[in-house]
Amino acid sequence: MLFALALLQGCSAYPRDIEGTSERIAQSHELHVGYGKLAPPLRARAERFVQAVAATCDARVVAEDGQSNEAMFALLDDNKLDLVMTEVAADSPWLSEVAVIEPLARRQIGNRELGLSAVARNGENRWIVRLESQVRAGGGA
Amino acid sequence: MTEAIGHPAQIEQDIRAVRRLEWWNIAWSVSIVTVMGLAMGSSQAMKTAWVEDTLGLVPPIVILIATSYEARSADARFHYGYDRVNSLGFLVAAVALGGVGLFLLRDSVVALWEQEHVTVGSVRMLGHDIWLGWFMLAAQAYATIPPLIIGRRELPLAERLRDKLVHTDALMNKANWQTGVAGLLGVGGLGFGLWWADPIAAIAISGSIVWDAWNALKIATAELVDGIPRELGNSKLSPEAQALARALEEQFPLAEKVLLRETGRYIRAEVVGVRPPEDFALDNLDVAGCDRWRIDSVSFRPTANRTAPSE
CATH class of the missing domain: 3.30.1340 (Histidine-containing Protein; Chain: A;)
Structure with missing residues (x-):
């Protein structure tokens, strides 16, 4: 019963992020984004999406460019980035290590499908729900 | 009974009642497994609770098989009849339960040790993005109710029938509400940003699976090695x-x-x-x-x- 009451009381901020990404962005008004090596049309699509997300958070975008996926995922894990926009293969081993949101765009190389996705740190559930909402709403399309 | 066809007249009605109850048990368990399976996502606690619910199907199935076999008369190959089929089935179930329980316990301890952060996303319904954790909480809450009712109804039947398998299943069912609460706390805690709530709940649930398996194993082996007739639920002479x-x-x-x-x-x-x-x-x-x-x-x-x- 106490648990249910606590749940109801905390509903407005429920779910919360384990590492507090949403709160940090709300306080600093900065959204730290890493962009993967993307072809110009994909890069433009990714930037439009990031701008749409930043607008909902009332934050300015602080971008970091051109690093490998591994390096950016490490920065994500280290709380240096809030979001990575990059292409991730449908069978990438990173899928269990980071939260890969449903793709904004897809392309096929050979028999492998690559998706342009927003990638967040695992467990940042409030932040992840916000990113998913933006994707479904066609954010920046 | 051993050399006669069918069950003794004194317990026939209770045997029929227990078989009816176990069919209900299976139907409810299937509905729980389905609901939990649809909602479980990547939560360790949900995954562990789902496996426990799936394994919960084993005792009622064994009870139905055993009571059918028990009703058969002795034959040329089994001079003492089939009274012990239930112990054999129970032993197999206990070993499976224990194996899966230990595997899940290891998984949960690793998740806690490695401080895994579980991602629970959302789904769009009627134009709203709903956090999947709400579905997990609802599924987990649903999963606590039928076992509680079935467990309570099994206990008096188990006592009248002196049926250790039904008795153990009743205790497992009654204990399932604790599993449900552990799962609720795990997913609920995760929603509050407590990463450790999920693996700790999973450890509690898998621990309960191993405990159930250990008790079942003791009971089944005691009978299979010609142990004394014991009281239900303990090892004293009845x-x-x-x-x-x-x-x-x-x-x-x-x-x-x-x-x-x-x-x-x-x-x-x-x-x-x-x-x-x-x-x-x-x-x-x-x-x-x-x-x-x-x-x-x-x-x-x-x-x-x-x-x-x-x-």
Whole structure:
């Protein structure tokens, strides 16, 4: 019963992020984004999406460019980035290590499908729900 | 009973009731497994609870199979009938339960050790993005109710039927609400940003699976190695077995020993050191405190050719 009451009381901020990404962005008004090596049309699509997300958070975008996926995922894990926009293969081993949101765009190389996705740190559930909402709403399309 | 077709008349109604209840148990369990499976996502606690719910199907299935076999008469290949099928099934189920429980326990401990952060996303319904954790909480809450009701209804039947399998299943079902609460706390805590709530809940749930398996294993092996007839839920000699032993000792004061063993829900007794009187008939044996249907047979061994137990 106490648990249910606590749940109801905390509903407005429920779910919360384990590492507090949403709160940090709300306080600093900065959204730290890493962009993967993307072809110009994909890069433009990714930037439009990031701008749409930043607008909902009332934050300015602080971008970091051109690093490998591994390096950016490490920065994500280290709380240096809030979001990575990059292409991730449908069978990438990173899928269990980071939260890969449903793709904004897809392309096929050979028999492998690559998706342009927003990638967040695992467990940042409030932040992840916000990113998913933006994707479904066609954010920046 | 062993050499007759069907169950003793005294327990036929309860056997029918227990079989009906187990069909309900299976139907509810399937609905729970389906709901939990659809909602579980990547939560370790949900995954563990789902496996426990799936394994919860094993006892009712074993009960249905065992009661069908038990009703068969002895035949040329099985002179003592099929009373022990339930113990065999129980042993297999206990080993499977224990194996899966240990595997899940290891998984949960690794998740805690490595401080895994579980991602629970959302789904769009009617234009709204809803956090999947809400579905997990609802599924987990649903999963606590049927086992609680079924467990409560199984207990009196298990006591009347002296059925250890039904009794253990009843206790497992009754304990499932604790599993449900652990799962609720795990997913609920995760929603509050507590990463450790999920693996700790999963450890509690998998620990309960291993505990259930250990208890089931003890009960099944005790019967399969000709253990004494025990009380439901513990390892003491059952009062009915004590009453039977006392009655036989009074009737045969020259007997060296009265040995007892349990075969399914029935008791077999052996009087050591005396010859059976010519007029001895099991049906005439009057044992206060022991239902007649439970006594499957009383045999006699004139010479103690094996070492008798010390007590």
